[in-house]
Amino acid sequence: MTLQGQGLIRVPKLVLGAFGVVALVLSGVHQHGQDVNFDQLNYHFYSAYALLYNRLTVDAAPAGLIHSYFNPLPYVPFYVFAGHLRPRLVIFLLGVWHGFNYWLVLLIAWQVSAGVPVRRRVALCAGAVLISLASPMVLAEWASSFADITTSLLVLGGVAALLHAASGVDERRRDVSIFAGSCCVGLAIGLKLTNAIYAPGVVVFCLVGEAGWRARVRGLLLAAAGGSAGAAGSGGFWFYRLWELFRNPVFPYYDAVFRSPELARVPKLHGISFFDRQFLPRTLWQGLALPFRWIHMNATTCELPFRDMRFALLFCLLIAAALLAVAANSGLIRDLQGRRPAAAQTKLAGFFVASFAAWTYQFAIQRYLIGLELLAGPLIVVALATLLPQRTAAIAALCAGCVCIGTVLAPNFGRIKARGSWYDVRLPADLEKPGLVFLQGNEISYIVPFLPQESRAVGLTGADALRAGQGHFVDRVVRRALAEQPALPVSIILNAPLLSATRETLASYGLIDIGPCSPISTRAGVVASCRVCARRGCSG
Numbered sequence: 001m002t003l004q005g006q007g008l009i010r011v012p013k014l015v016l017g018a019f020g021v022v023a024l025v026l027s028g029v030h031q032h033g034q035d036v037n038f039d040q041l042n043y044h045f046y047s048a049y050a051l052l053y054n055r056l057t058v059d060a061a062p063a064g065l066i067h068s069y070f071n072p073l074p075y076v077p078f079y080v081f082a083g084h085l086r087p088r089l090v091i092f093l094l095g096v097w098h099g100f101n102y103w104l105v106l107l108i109a110w111q112v113s114a115g116v117p118v119r120r121r122v123a124l125c126a127g128a129v130l131i132s133l134a135s136p137m138v139l140a141e142w143a144s145s146f147a148d149i150t151t152s153l154l155v156l157g158g159v160a161a162l163l164h165a166a167s168g169v170d171e172r173r174r175d176v177s178i179f180a181g182s183c184c185v186g187l188a189i190g191l192k193l194t195n196a197i198y199a200p201g202v203v204v205f206c207l208v209g210e211a212g213w214r215a216r217v218r219g220l221l222l223a224a225a226g227g228s229a230g231a232a233g234s235g236g237f238w239f240y241r242l243w244e245l246f247r248n249p250v251f252p253y254y255d256a257v258f259r260s261p262e263l264a265r266v267p268k269l270h271g272i273s274f275f276d277r278q279f280l281p282r283t284l285w286q287g288l289a290l291p292f293r294w295i296h297m298n299a300t301t302c303e304l305p306f307r308d309m310r311f312a313l314l315f316c317l318l319i320a321a322a323l324l325a326v327a328a329n330s331g332l333i334r335d336l337q338g339r340r341p342a343a344a345q346t347k348l349a350g351f352f353v354a355s356f357a358a359w360t361y362q363f364a365i366q367r368y369l370i371g372l373e374l375l376a377g378p379l380i381v382v383a384l385a386t387l388l389p390q391r392t393a394a395i396a397a398l399c400a401g402c403v404c405i406g407t408v409l410a411p412n413f414g415r416i417k418a419r420g421s422w423y424d425v426r427l428p429a430d431l432e433k434p435g436l437v438f439l440q441g442n443e444i445s446y447i448v449p450f451l452p453q454e455s456r457a458v459g460l461t462g463a464d465a466l467r468a469g470q471g472h473f474v475d476r477v478v479r480r481a482l483a484e485q486p487a488l489p490v491s492i493i494l495n496a497p498l499l500s501a502t503r504e505t506l507a508s509y510g511l512i513d514i515g516p517c518s519p520i521s522t523r524a525g526v527v528a529s530c531r532v533c534a535r536r537g538c539s540g
Contacts, residue, residue: 033415034087034422035144036524038443039067040078040414044145045423046445047072048079053453056245060477062457063445065269069251071238074147074191082145083449087418095143097150101374104156105132109378111163112345116390123394124381130401132377136306137370139410146413148370151188151195155371158184158198159351162205165219166344178206178219179226186230193235193250194368199227201355208350209343245473265470279364287360291315297409302366304411310376310404317383318349324387345382352379377401416523425450428518431529435489436481440502444495444527447520456481460492466505478509490532495525510534 037044043063050056051072061068077097081090109128113121132138141149161181165174182202188195206219239249248258255263256273263270279301281287290300291311299305325341341349352375359369380400384393425447431437434454439445441460448457458478460466466474481488490511492502498514506512515531 034091034418035414036416037144037146037413040145041443041446041524043067043070043445044075044147045079045082046448048075049449051076052079056241057473058477059448059457060474061459062439062448064442064459065252066274068445068459069242069246071191071193071235073234073238074150075145077150078145079449082422087420087422090422091143091418094145098138098142098153101138101149101152101156102129102132104153104160105129105374105377107160108156108163108348108375109381111160111167112342112348112378112382113385114167114342114344116385120390120394124385124397127384127394127397127399127401128377128381130377130398131310131380131404132374134308134310134401134404134408135370135373135376136308136408136410137302137367137373139408140306140413141367141370144413146367147192148194148367151191152371152374154184154188154191155195155198156374158182158188158202159348159375162202162351163344163348166209166347175218175222178222182223182226183230183233186227186232187234188230189227190231190233190235194363194365195371197358197362197368198351198355198371200358201351202227204350204354205347209346262472265472276363276365279366281360281364287364290360290364301364301369302411304413305409306366306411307407307409308373309407310373310380313400313404314376314380314383317380317387318353321349321383321386341382341386345386348375348379348382351375420523422523423450424521424523426521427451428520428529430489430491430518430531431455431493431520433489435491436478437529438490438492438502438506438532440492440494440499441496443525444493446524447493447522447527460502460505482509491529492532493520493527493529495527498530506532 046063047068047070050059050068078090078094081093085093106125106129109125110121113124116124138149158181161177161184163181165177165181169177185195185198185202189199202223203220206223207216210216210219242251243249246252246260246262248255248260248262251258251260252263252269253275254273255269256271259271281290291314293300294306294308295312297305297307321341352372356369356372359372381393381397384396384400387393388396423446427447427450431451434452435456437448437451437455437457439448439457439459445457445459448455451457456477458474482490492498492506492514494502503514506514511532511534513533515533517528517530520527520529
């Protein structure tokens, strides 16, 4: 059995099979608690429920306006697992699923190390996997409900297919690989729009290392077609549904462009293209300094502190490799002629740098960088192989992997002990009957799927934007529920003291009294529900 295959699938089956078994075991054993992150409690679990049970027009922003209308498709597997299986089995299945990211890392490392003798190539690939294992956000999101680590499978799969196009295959296979790789990246974008940072990477991938503009233009057209097909395939149905309901395919974002009539009566939100700016660097130099700030434990681009030395190492190596490539191409140093980077290696570097630049400009939120965190391993190996003799590069890759694993610090987005059922929600008697249920605050929409399906849930996060008579979709849901069933029980679920803005909102609908409150038993946090009445003395 030979290890000299250059193509996408010619990696020896025995090696990949053995790695798959190891990844399976490690992924399942890696159970450092049940994930109950903020976003999961706020919208991951509810969004999938809303999709499966067609709740888009029944409820109104129960997870808050900003988070209730993301594409829910990536969260459906988690919803099904958590709703029907015991937590330890859910963690195992999610861990194995996310573990396939490293199968793809191995495949990419194998592709970009073509031409290296077998033993050293295996060592380089092992080093790449070790380096990629030291990814703080991957470790934090492992076996969780986050879509970043799920859609990274599509991003890495797309990169692997694109690299296949650069491996010297005939024109037909090259075209198919470019289309397929771009389609995978498009699928990731359609599932989660923050993956759009990889679109510039695909463009650069198609431009660099090509002989002539004909090949470049052909690659760009194929990439545009594949990316569009992928995004339409995974997100088209959702974009159309949001357009149908709100006249904005990415509602409520980019309202400055789409001017949704549903926000026309909310001056604080109408005509605004808002996005999270809290981590954005203020200057170019701050953006360039980010990888070096991550060497020390900090929260520069994340809600919680983390540490990652790989990006600083990678950027230094890339600069040195670029200078070396210039010297080799110009013939200034003849001894380096044999170490010019191959087309696939140059393309991978271009993809990485362009995507990182787009991420820095648009978000600078660490969780959205998981795809590049995983690609850091293969790219560091490429840089080492360009700068050092093969044997030294293999040893350096393994050593770098050990150092990175020994120094990484991952944040904890919320873990509890795995036991019983995932949430173990037990409702008080008032909520077991169909009714109109308001929700004040974040991290509580996961309660909604446990309510009777005839109930309607309305979010009051940013309650000052909701008043009776405004006429937008939230107001209509409330007025319709109260008009259709005047005797409909009304409750409010909350995890913090009642806000004055909430009282004012309820009063605008004639709900003027808050009755007795009861705790909602749940493993994920302290939650309570209170009766709401249209008359004084409700508690009686």
